[in-house]
Amino acid sequence: MILSQTMLVLIGLLLAAWAVAAVWVMVSARVRMKKAESAMRSGRRLARMVEESPTIPLLVRADGRIEAAPKLAKWLGLDQVPQYLTELGQADGGDGGIPQLQLGELIAAVRRTQKTGAPFRMVVTPAGSRRSLSLRGHLADPQVSPGGAALVWVFDFSESEGELVRLREEASGARADFVALVGLIEAAPMPMWFRDRQGRLRLVNRAYVTAVQGESAEAVVAAGTELVEVIDGLSAAQIALQAAERHTPIERMVAATIGGQRRTHRISDLPLGEEGVAGYAVDVEDMEELARSFRAFRDAQRSMLDQLSAGVAQFDAGRQLVFANQPFLRIFGLKPAILLDPQPFERLLDMARDGGRVPEVRDFPAWRRERAGWFRHSAAQEEAWTLADGTHLRVVAQPMPDGGLMLIAEDQTEQLRLSASRDTLLRTRAATFDSLFESIGVFSPDGKMQLWNRRFAQDWGLDADFLDTHPKVDVLLERIGARLKRPVQSKQVGDVIRAATLDRVQTSGRVVLADGRTLEFAGVPLPDGNGLLTVLDITDSQKAEAALRERNAALTEADAVKTRFLANMSYEFRTPLTSIGGFAELLEAGIGGDLTPQGHEYVAAILTSVQRLGEQIETVLDLSQSEAGLLPLAEEEIELMPFVTKVVEERVHAIRDGGLTLDLRGDRGAGRVKGDRRRLARAIGHLVDNAIAATPRGGRILVDLTPTKQGPRVVISDNGAGMDTATLARAMQGLKPSADGAGFERRQGLGLPLARQLIEAHGGTLELLSEPGQGTAAIVNLP
Known part of the structure; x- marks a missing residue:
């Protein structure tokens, strides 16, 4: 019983201890829970602060795994934060992530930091983004991550970077502008300078140094060499101080000596606030000269007007x-x-x-x-x-x-009058063109038809409406070619028109129409650059010409028959005449018996007639052969003076019987000629015979032989009755007035025509000069 109570006490004590322990555990758990909740709130607050901060930590472990806030993925343009550092790179062809080149540099820097603990800095720009990220890495604290991890702080400094870029660009632009401004001032062709508040020179450009003939800008500034001398007691520095005091630019026109020349300049002083006064000089001498030239030009222009x-x-x-x-x-x-x-x-x-x-x-x-x-x-x-x-x-x-x-x-009064007169003249010209028997067309250089008359349309068979369109030559030739007997001849018409308008050459041509008419045309260049095409219908004249050709051919054939007949008959006459002369000479010699005195007279008359008839036959034969172009000539040396003397001596009896006086002049220096002695003697003899026949009793005949530069000359003149021009022309043709006086007939003697042909056959010329009452002169020029 006592044991069971003790056991109960022990069990109660044990239960009490378990209850106290449970209470303590519960109180302790509650405290820890509160602390955990506070830590969690603090952690969330810290995590939120990290997320909201402009800096994101990136923890890279030794095996390459990473830890970072999701915000980093947004900065890098990724959907989420990957597990490894190598996965932060840019995908193939896509946007987002760190470019592979920069990613390689980052991996190398992280590994170097993990091994050596050396910090690093770098800047990356995600692909397809304008964001600029600054990376600062160092070795992580062991409390944060033991094992040699690297902690990388990522800063978004896009706005700061943009501002820095802008400031750098502005600074660079300002520096470039300043350099350009300084270079512009230095290279300016006009002198420029800068003064301080006291009026002393502080800066001059190259043109200023050249103008004052200084050694350098520093030397000019140190010496204070002024460009403009003192004018009206005021120096250039004093004028600049006045501009600074008034805060107003001052401009003035002064003369300065630059490069040894006195030239007019416009000097400007510009106050620059508290910094000083800038100045420049503009050479206006050319402008002044231009102004003077303008005034002179204006005066000359008004004088010209x-x-x-x-x-x-x-x-x-x-x-x-x-x-x-x-x-x-x-x-x-x-x-x-x-x-x-x-x-x-x-x-x-x-x-x-x-x-x-x-x-x-x-x-x-x-x-x-x-x-x-x-x-x-x-x-x-x-x-x-x-x-x-x-x-x-x-x-x-x-x-x-x-x-x-x-x-x-x-x-324009007179001009209008002239225009009216011109219109009248144009109408008169049109009326005149239409009244002509010729066809007329005027073409411009571009081949366009300008003017024509009614006859033009009639001759070519063209419509007036077609010509009113002022056709081109090519179109006109197509219409004309259709009316020609040979259409290809239209090209000939076009060539004539082009030659007159473009080549300025006068040409002509002839075509036959399909209806049998013949047109002759010619192109004539006009003074105004146009070309005139004249067309004439020569159908009737062509027919008449053909008839004349046929008649001329018949006459030529008849003349040839006549020439052959005369040649043959002269030959036939010569043979019996020679026989008659031979028999007469035999009778004269007494072969047939003694003749009575009267018989001797008959035989002498027969011999004289035979001689005259023989000469006439020789003349006819030579003339016929000469006209036929068959006259044979001998080639021999002839000394002219003895030759002419012999021809004249053969006619002494005729001269004495006519009661005439002969005057023969010349010398042996007259020269020699080559020719046929017999035929040349006949030609000169005929001229002497004509002079004897034309000279009345008591007259005088002159035969003169003289040398000239062109050759020997023989002049045979008389003081007979002479001839007028018409009679002289007929005499040269062998004609004489008929018995009834109504016409002309062939002379019985053919001396002059034969003499002319014989002399011309020898390469010479025969010229007759005669005046009524003064006589006649025959001039023979031999080669």
Whole structure:
């Protein structure tokens, strides 16, 4: 019983101890739970702060696994934070992740930090993003991660980087602008300088150094060499101080000696606040010279305008008259004194209206306001004014760039009269063309037909409507070719037109139409550059020409038959004549018996007749052979003086019987010729015989042989009755007046024609000179 109570006590004590222990455990657990909850809240708060902070920690363990906040994946453009560092790289062809090159540098830096503990810094830019991330890595604390892990802090400094880039760009631009400005000032062709507040030179450019002939900019600044000398007791520095005190730029025109030349410059001093005063000098000598040249040009222009026939007046932007030449004053009836007191444009129109030099209009004030509106136009205005006295004026209003106006007035009265006269002449020309028997067409150099007459359309068989279109040559030739017997001949017409218009050469041609008509055409270049095509219908003349050719052929054949007949008959006459002469000589010699005195007379008469008939036959034979071109000539040396003397001596009896006087002149220096002695003697003998026959009793015959540069000359003259020009021409042809006086017949003697042909056959010439009552002279020129 006692044991069981003790056991119960022990069990109670044990249960009490378990209850106390349970309470303590529960209290302890509650405390720990509160601490855990507080730690968890603190952890979440710290995690939130890390997530919200601009810096994200990246823990890289020794095996390459990483731990980082999900925010890092967003910065890198990834869906989630990968397990290993190598998985932070950019996927193939995709956006997000660290580029492979930068990722390789990061892995190498992390491994170096894990091995050596050396920190590193680098910047990466995720692919496809403008975000800039700064990575700062060092060895992680063992409490954070034991085992040699690397802790990398990732900073997003995109805004700071952009600001830095912008500042760097601005600084670089400012530096470049400053360098460019300094270079521009240094390279400026005009002298430039800078002064401090005390007016001392601090900076000059190269042009300034060259202008003052200094050694360098530093030497010029140190010496204080001024570009402009003292003017009116004020130096350049004093003028610059005045500009600084007034805070106003000062410009002045001064003369400075630069490069040994005295030139005009515009000096400008520009205050630059508290820094000092800048200055520059602009060479305006060329501008001044240009201004002087402009004034000289304006004076020359106005002098030239005074020489024009057109009236010219200039108005300024205020509509005041500034210049008017003499023709303008004359056209509008203005006095020269108006140039001394310039008048407004409207007042000038009023004065012209008072003189009747403007058109008569119903509402003159409105008309004047419209003309005053010319000043507001940007383009030239042109009008035709017809005055009350019949004068026609062409008025042109040309606006000027300065707002003024140039008014040009041209008197076209005479020009209009000439135009009317020209129209009349053109109508007269058209009427004249239509009245011609020739076809006429005028073509321009581009081949276009300009003018034609009615005959042109009729000859070529063209329609008037077609010609009214002024066709080109090619189109016209197509129509003409269709009407030709040989269409290809249309090209010949085109060649003639082109030669007249383009080559400026006169050519001609002839075509036959399909209807049998023959047209002859010619192209003539005209002075105005066009070409004239004249066409003439020569069908009738062609027919007449063909008939004449046939008749001429018949006459030629008849003449040839006649020549052959005469040659043959002369030969046949010569043979029996020789026989007759031979028998007569036998009878004269007494072969047939003694003759009575009367018989001897008969035989002498027979021999004389035979000799004369033989000469006539020889003459006819030579003439016929010469006309036929078959005259044979011997080639021998002939000394002229003895030769001519012998020919004259053979006719002494005829000269003595005629009671004539012979005068033979010449010497052996007359020279020699080559020819046929017998035929040349016959030619000169015929001329002497004609002189003997034409000279009355008691007359005188002159035979003169003289040498010339061209060859020997034989002159045979007489003082007979002479001949007029017509009779002399007929004599050379062997003609004489008929018995009834109504015509002409062939002379019985053929001496002159034969003499001319024989002399020409020897290469010489025969010329007859004769005057009625003065005699006749035959001049023979031998080669």
